Amino acid sequence: xxxxxxxxxxxxxxxxxxxxxxxxxxxxxxxxxxxxxxxxxxxxxxxxxxxxxxxxxxxxxxxxxxxxxxxxxxxxxxxxxxxxxxxxxxxxxxxxxxxxxxxxxxxxxxxxxxxxxxxxxxxxxxxxxxxxxxxxxxxxxxxxxxxxxxxxxxxxxxxxxxxxxxxxxxxxxxxxxxxxxxxxxxxxxxxxxxxxxxxxxxxxxxxxxxxxxxxxxxxxxxxxxxxxxxxxxxxxxxxxxxxxxxxxxxxxxxxxxxxxxxxxxxxxxxxxxxxxxxxxxxxxxxxxxxxxxxxxxxxxxxxxxxxxxxxxxxxxxxxxxxxxxxxxxxxxxxxxxxxxxxxxxxxxxxxxxxxxxxxxxxxxxxxxxxxxxxxxxxxxxxxxxxxxxxxxxxxxxxxxxxxxxxxxxxxxxxxxxxxxxxxxxxxxxxxxxxxxxxxxxxxxxxxxxxxxxxxxxxxxxxxxxxxxxxxxxxxxxxxxxxxxxxxxxxxxxxxxxxxxxxxxxxxxxxxxxxxxxxxxxxxxxxxxxxxxxxxxxxxxxxxxxxxxxxxxxxxxxxxxxxxxxxxxxxxxxxxxxxxxxxxxxxxxxxxxxxxxxxxxxxxxxxxxxxxxxxxxxxxxxxxxxxxxxxxxxxxxxxxxxxxxxxxxxxxxxxxxxxxxxxxxxxxxxxxxxxxxxxxxxxxxxxxxxxxxxxxxxxxxxxxxxxxxxxxxxxxxxxxxxxxxxxxxx
Ligand code: 26Q
Numbered sequence: 001x002x003x004x005x006x007x008x009x010x011x012x013x014x015x016x017x018x019x020x021x022x023x024x025x026x027x028x029x030x031x032x033x034x035x036x037x038x039x040x041x042x043x044x045x046x047x048x049x050x051x052x053x054x055x056x057x058x059x060x061x062x063x064x065x066x067x068x069x070x071x072x073x074x075x076x077x078x079x080x081x082x083x084x085x086x087x088x089x090x091x092x093x094x095x096x097x098x099x100x101x102x103x104x105x106x107x108x109x110x111x112x113x114x115x116x117x118x119x120x121x122x123x124x125x126x127x128x129x130x131x132x133x134x135x136x137x138x139x140x141x142x143x144x145x146x147x148x149x150x151x152x153x154x155x156x157x158x159x160x161x162x163x164x165x166x167x168x169x170x171x172x173x174x175x176x177x178x179x180x181x182x183x184x185x186x187x188x189x190x191x192x193x194x195x196x197x198x199x200x201x202x203x204x205x206x207x208x209x210x211x212x213x214x215x216x217x218x219x220x221x222x223x224x225x226x227x228x229x230x231x232x233x234x235x236x237x238x239x240x241x242x243x244x245x246x247x248x249x250x251x252x253x254x255x256x257x258x259x260x261x262x263x264x265x266x267x268x269x270x271x272x273x274x275x276x277x278x279x280x281x282x283x284x285x286x287x288x289x290x291x292x293x294x295x296x297x298x299x300x301x302x303x304x305x306x307x308x309x310x311x312x313x314x315x316x317x318x319x320x321x322x323x324x325x326x327x328x329x330x331x332x333x334x335x336x337x338x339x340x341x342x343x344x345x346x347x348x349x350x351x352x353x354x355x356x357x358x359x360x361x362x363x364x365x366x367x368x369x370x371x372x373x374x375x376x377x378x379x380x381x382x383x384x385x386x387x388x389x390x391x392x393x394x395x396x397x398x399x400x401x402x403x404x405x406x407x408x409x410x411x412x413x414x415x416x417x418x419x420x421x422x423x424x425x426x427x428x429x430x431x432x433x434x435x436x437x438x439x440x441x442x443x444x445x446x447x448x449x450x451x452x453x454x455x456x457x458x459x460x461x462x463x464x465x466x467x468x469x470x471x472x473x474x475x476x477x478x479x480x481x482x483x484x485x486x487x488x489x490x491x492x493x494x495x496x497x498x499x500x501x502x503x504x505x506x507x508x509x510x511x512x513x514x515x516x517x518x519x520x521x522x523x524x525x526x527x528x529x530x531x532x533x534x535x536x537x538x539x540x541x542x543x544x545x546x547x548x549x550x551x552x553x554x555x556x557x558x559x560x561x562x563x564x565x566x567x568x569x570x571x572x573x574x575x576x577x578x579x580x581x582x583x584x585x586x587x588x589x590x591x592x593x594x595x596x597x598x599x600x601x602x603x604x605x606x607x608x609x610x611x612x613x614x615x616x617x618x619x620x621x622x623x624x625x626x627x628x629x630x631x632x633x634x635x636x637x638x639x640x641x642x643x644x645x646x647x648x649x650x651x652x653x654x655x656x657x658x659x660x661x662x663x664x665x666x667x668x669x670x671x672x673x674x675x676x677x678x679x680x681x682x683x684x685x686x687x688x689x690x691x692x693x694x695x696x697x698x699x700x701x702x703x704x705x706x707x708x709x710x711x712x713x714x715x716x717x718x719x720x721x722x723x724x725x726x727x728x729x
Contacts, residue, residue, distance in 0.1 A: 001042045002045075002048075003048045005046055005085065005087045005090060006090065007090045007093045007094050007097075008094075008325050008495065009556050010041060010090055010091055010094035011093075011097055011699055012089070012097070012238075014041050014094055014095060015037075015098065017037040017040045017041050018034065018037035020035060021037070021040060022037055022486070024037075024398070026098050026099070029526070030216045031104065031105070031108050032108050032168050033561065034100050034105055035078070035105045035106075035108035035109060036103055036169065036171050036417050037102075038078070039077070039078055039172065040171045042081050042082065042085070042087075042091070043171060043172060043217070045087075045410055046081055046217045046219055047174070047217055047226075048086075049217070049219065049224055050226040050227075050228060051228035052223065052226075053174060053225050053226045053227065054490035055245075055621070056252065057136045058148040058170065058302075059412065062146070063136070063311065063312050063313065063314060064136045064137065064138060064295075064312065064313055064314070064382055065130060065135060065136065065137040065138070065314050066138055066140060066291065066295060066316070067123060067126060067127065067130075067137060067138070067139045067140065067316050067317075067318065068139075068288065068291055068315055068316065068317055068322040068325060069119075069120070069123040069139065069141050069285070069318035069319075069321070069322065070129060070284060070287060070319075070321040070322060071115030071116060071120030071121050071123060071141070071267070071318070071321075072112070072114045072115055072120050072124050072127075072141050072229060072231075072320070072420065072727055073111075073112075073113065073114065073115040073117075073120040073121040073123075073124050073629075074111070074124040074229070074629055074630070075111050075124065075630030075633075075634070076106065076109040076111050076220075076630070076631055077172045078105070078106055079130075079319055079474045080107055080128075080219075080469070081469055083221070083473055084219040084220060084221045084222065084469065085219065085470070087414050088381050097473055097622075101716055103664065110165045110167075110168070111165070111172070111558065111629060111631050112147060112165055113147030113148040113149045113163050113267075113710070114141065114142070114144055114267060114448075115147075115148065115149055115167050115267070116148060116230075116267070116270070116271040116549065116588075117548065117549045117588075118173065118357070118548075118549075118655070118656050118657075119146070119271070119357050119655075120320060121630065122435075122464055123139060123140075123141070123318055124320075124368045124534060124658060125466050125467045126139075126466065127139045128220075128221075128467040128469060128470065129216045129465070129467060130223075130227060131219055131220035131223070131225050131226065131227045131645070132220040132221045132223060132226040132467075132493060133220070133635055134220060134223055134224075134393070136227070138227060138228055138229075138289065139218070139227075139229040139230070139420075140229075140230050140232070140290075140291035140294075141230075141231045141232070142232055142264050142267075142283060142286070142287050143173075143214050143231035143264055144230060144264055144265070144267040145166060145232040145233075145264060145265050145266065146163050146164065146165075146265060146267065147163045147165055147267050148267055148269055148588065148629070149163055149269055149591070150162075150163050150627055151420045151532075151626050151627045151628070152626055152627070153604060153624060153626050155602070156587070156600070156604030156605055156608070157544075157591055157600065158589055158595065158599045158600050159373055160269075168435060169589065172216050172217070172509070172693065173214045173216050173231075173465065174216075175212065175214050176212070176213040176215055177212060177359040178560060179212070179213035179297075180210050180212050180383075181210060181211050181289065181290045181293040181294065182208055182210055182237065183208065183209045183210065183211055183234075183285070183286050183289050183290065184203055184205035184207070184208055185205055185206060185208070185209065185282060185285070185376075186206030186207055186374065186375055186377075187201050187203065187204045187205040187207075188203075188377050189202065189327060189377050189381060190202050190204060190377050191206070194717075198338070200335070201333055201378065201381070203214055203331075203335070203377065203378040207256075207259065207260075208237050208320065208348060209234050209235065209236065209237060209260035209263060209286070210234070210235050210236070210237045210260075211232040211233065211234060211286060211289075211290035212232065212233050212234060212235055212443060213230050213231075213290075213694060214229065214230070214231045214232075214233060215228045215229070215230050215231075216229045221469045221492065221493065222493075226543060230294070230376065232263050232264065232286065232287060232290040232291070233264050234253055234260055234261055234262070234263035234286060235260055235261060236256055236257040236259075236260040236261065237260070237539045240495055247260075249506070250597035256632060260310075262279065263279070263282050263283055264283070268280055269588075269590055270590040270592065270593070271363075271549055271590065272362065272363040272551065273593065274362065274363060274365055274366075275365060275370070275589065275592075276366075276367065276368060278371060279365060279370065281324075281371065281375055281376075282287050282375065283323055284321055284728045285328070285376060287322055288322050288325040289323075289328055291325075291330055292332060292488060293332070295309075295315075296309070296332060296337075299313070300697075303366055303517075305349070305516065306333060306337050307334075307339070307343055307347065309347050309351060309652055310346075310347050310348075310350035310351040313351055314351070314353070315351050315353070316352075317352055317353065317354045317355065317425055317429070318357075319355060319356065319358075319365075320365045320421035320424070320425050321355075321423050322366070322463065323354065323422075323424050323425035323428070324379060324384075324421075324424075325352065326352060326424055326425065326427075326428030327376075327382045327386070329344075329347070329348045329351065329380040330344050330345065330348055330378065331378055331379060333426065334382075334431060335378065340565055340710075341385075345386075345389075345495040346622060348401060348428055349428060349429070349430055350430055352425075352428055352429040353429050353430060353431040353432070353477075354428075354429040354431070354432045354433075354434070354441055355432075355434075355435065355441075355558075356422065356425075356432060356434055356435070356447075356448070356463070357400060357448055357654075357692050358653055358655075359442055359447050359650070359653065360553070360651065363708050364420070364421075364422055364447065365421040365422065365619050366412060366418035366419060366421060367418060367421065368417070369411065369417040369418060369419060369420045370414060370417075372419055376614060377635060377677055380419075380472055380500045383410055383411075383419060383493065384411075384472065386410065386424075387409060387411060389409070390408075390427050391405055391408070391409060393454075394408055394454065397454060398554055398706075402565070404450055406449055408450045408451065408454075409423070410423045410424050410425065415724065420661070422447065422448065423451075426448055426451050426458070427451075429458070430456055431459075431460055431462060431565075431587055432451075432459050432460070433459070433460050434461055434653065434700055435463065435464045435653045435654035435674075435675075436461070436464060436653060436654035436655075436674045436675040436677070437463060437675075437678055438462050438650075438672075438674065439461075439599065439653040439654060440459070440460070440708075441652060442458050443459070457610075463654055463658065463666065464655075464656050464659070464675060465495075465656075466656050466659045466660050466663070467726070468491065468495055468663060469492060469632070470630075470632070471660045472492075472639065472663055472664070473492060473666075474634065474638060475633075475634035475635075475638055476521060476637070476664060477488055478517045478520060478521070479514075479518075479521075479638065479664065479665070480492075480509075482514065482538075483498070483501065486500075486501065486504055487488070487500040487501060488508060489722070495663075514689065518639075518641070519539060519540070519692075521548060521638035521639040521664075522539040522639045522641075523539045524597050524635070524638075524639065525539075525636060525638075525639035525657070526539045526639075528625075528635055529623055532625065532626060533623055533625065533626070533719040535607070535611060535623050537582045537623060538580055538582065538618055538620050538621070541579070541581055541582045541621065542581040542582065542642060543581065543582050543639050543640055543641045543642070543643065543661040544581055544583050544640075544641065544642040544669075545584045545585075545640040545643060545644065545661070545666070546559050546583075546584075546585050546586075546587075546643075546644035546645065547584070547587060547625075547636050547638075547644075547657060548587050548628075548655075548657050549584075549587050549588060549589070549596075550587045550588065550597075550599055550600060551593075551596060551597040552595055552596070552599075552653065553647055553648050554644050555605065555648060556585060556599050557599050557602065558646055559583070559585070559644055559646065560599070560602055560603050560606055563583050563620070563622055564606060566578060566581070566620060567613075567616060567620060568605075568618060570616045570619060571615060571616070579619075580618060580619045580620075581619070581620055581621075582620075582621040582622075583620075583623070584623045584625055584636070585603050585622075585623070585625065586624070586625040586626075586627075586628035586632065586636060587628045588628060600624065603622065604622050606622055607621075607622035607623065607624060610622050620632075632655075633660070637660045637661055637663075637664045637666075638664050640661050640666035641666055641667065642655075642666060642667055642668075642669055643661030643662065643666040643667065643668045643669065643670075644659060644668065644669050644670075645657070645658040645661075645668055645669065645670035645671070645673070645674075646670060646671050647673045647674065648671070648673070649671050649672055650673065651673065652676075654674045654675040654678065655673075655674040655675055656675075658670065658674070658675060658679055659675065661704075662683060664681050667686065668680070668683075679729070721725065
């Protein structure tokens with residue numbers, strides 16, 4: 001039975017798939033064959049739920065969320081799907097009988113690295129949450145052939161290795177060749193008058209490529225809902241090729257094919273710093289037009305009027321990366337479906353909402369007018385028209401305030417002319433949110449201040465979150481089981497229930513079990529570190545971890561300087577009263593960000609000195625764990641005693657790693673930045689001690705020698721932050 005979930009059903013499917021789909025017998029199968037056979041068997045079960053979910057959505061005539069994101073970081077699918085289906089143990093037994101180990105098979109999975117970091121992982125967490133909450137949703141994105149590079153360390157420097165995640169196939173996706181849309185690029189526009197005497201504009205493109213849908217099912221936890229992530233792959237339009245081919249222009253046909261496929265070839269590995277590359281704009285537009293055409297297809301198929309598009313689709317813009325969608329929906333409605341401007345604008349403004357993820361000036365997207373006009377000539381005209389009408393509103397509201405008009409314009413005319421995408425996104429959306437309370441407040445006070453004055457009701461805060469299914473139940477089963485034994489499993493769907501652990505704070509048996517779980521996780525990470533780096537670390541030492549993209553504002557270098565301080569203290573006074581401490585770093589640097597790469601080199605150089613010095617041996621260790629991704633994150637987080645969240649205050653929009661470490665019971669060393677502030681309100685504040693406890697971390701937790709966390713009204717913390725230049729220890 002292809003949908004049964006007993007051990008016998010799963011075993012049968014596993015062996016049948018291995019034999020019939022992959023053409024292998026167990027004795028001749030590679031580990032990857034075995035993994036693929038299991039993955040395909042599980043996918044059958046998941047897809048069945050996907051079909052049923054779609055039928056339910058149609059029957060209920062629901063409004064759909066379309067999450068538009070240039071990045072996703074879903075992490076390995078197998079374990080998550082087993083957890084969500086509730087068949088982990090059955091699957092383990094099903095593969096055990098033919099002699100396979102489930103954990104070994106899991107290790108064969110190559111994760112889709114279709115994002116840089118926080119923003120991409122947030123998109124995947126939302127997909128998981130929406131499915132679990134049984135909300136109708138689809139996540140639209142790009143199927144990059146090469147995702148974020150794999151990181152290796154050579155001589156202390158980062159080396160980038162191409163991510164060939166599709167090399168052995170991807171059992172989780174289903175290609176949908178019937179869902180193919182044309183994408184126009186370049187060229188020019190022409191005004192004309194149609195038979196009814198209407199003013200019309202047509203876009204004569206220089207190139208046409210096509211986008212093909214690839215669907216990956218996204219299951220909810222212990223529910224029947226299964227949503228999907230729909231990723232677009234760029235291909236050449238066949239007819240284009242053939243036209244050239246028939247004229248004997250073989251070279252041009254091949255060139256066109258390469259040009260087309262280039263669009264989804266590779267993920268840009270930068271975060272936060274914008275480079276204004278033409279190909280990046282092509283990627284953004286390609287994502288947007290395929291997704292909107294797909295939504296319009298469904299809408300029309302169901303016989304719904306276009307004037308009510310916004311009543312059936314809620315489109316969330318994950319940062320400004322997909323914000324050209326605002327001009328594209330206007331173009332589709334006005335030029336292709338002949339709605340009048342005002343109706344189209346009403347629909348558009350009620351369709352979109354925009355999430356801002358950064359206040360850093362260098363990360364605010366802006367496109368040179370000339371570049372946007374060359375690639376998307378019609379969109380530039382539409383943006384000008386939106387701007388003309390919008391600035392009219394501003395002038396009506398603030399007569400004579402031309403400085404304000406210039407500040408708010410969708411076009412930056414202070415030097416070379418640019419389109420300000422955050423302004424486009426704000427004007428074209430019904431809501432704008434930041435990703436943590438402080439960030440949302442700062443957004444209203446700085447980057448979008450004028451807009452918040454004009455439309456205060458548009459602005460809101462949605463503090464980021466993380467899924468406890470993947471980051472606790474999958475990543476740290478012993479901890480999840482311990483918690484569930486004490487307070488039941490409701491917390492996996494409602495994290496507020498974790499409060500019920502507070503009453504166990506004095507329960508010695510519970511604390512003992514907690515420490516055992518933590519120590520076991522540290523032992524596991526220590527083994528992994530030895531395997532990947534050759535460094536031996538002591539699992540009973542404090543594990544002090546900073547894992548995130550490398551950035552100056554995140555201040556890995558500050559942490560490095562702290563290590564040097566401790567090192568010199570030990571050198572001066574070898575008997576110094578310091579607890580054994582292992583500093584663990586992980587994170588990728590953008591390939592073109594030299595300072596970030598230098599910080600990695602600095603950390604590795606410090607590690608070289610510290611780890612081989614007999615004076616500090618066993619009391620101080622430094623490790624750079626290579627290739628931080630979701631899979632490695634799941635190994636690293638459970639083992640942390642201390643979580644470093646020390647960004648320069650005001651710079652980290654939210655952070656989400658901070659939440660993952662906190663859920664694993666680590667103590668946060670953090671600045672009052674991003675979501676750290678809200679985490680602190682939830683978990684309480686510890687007084688920092690002037691001196692370190694003498695004992696190693698075997699029983700009492702770090703920095704609380706008597707084991708009694710003390711609540712603090714917050715004053716001490718703010719004072720410390722001021723005194724230490726916002727580095728709160
Ligand atoms: C844009 C244009 C061209 C090339 C690349 C980019 C680009 C790509 C990725 C710009 C930014 C990003 C990623 C940003 C990001 O991850 N931001 C983080 O988002 C998290 C989720 O909200 C927050 O928790 C972090 O604070 C924020 O830094």
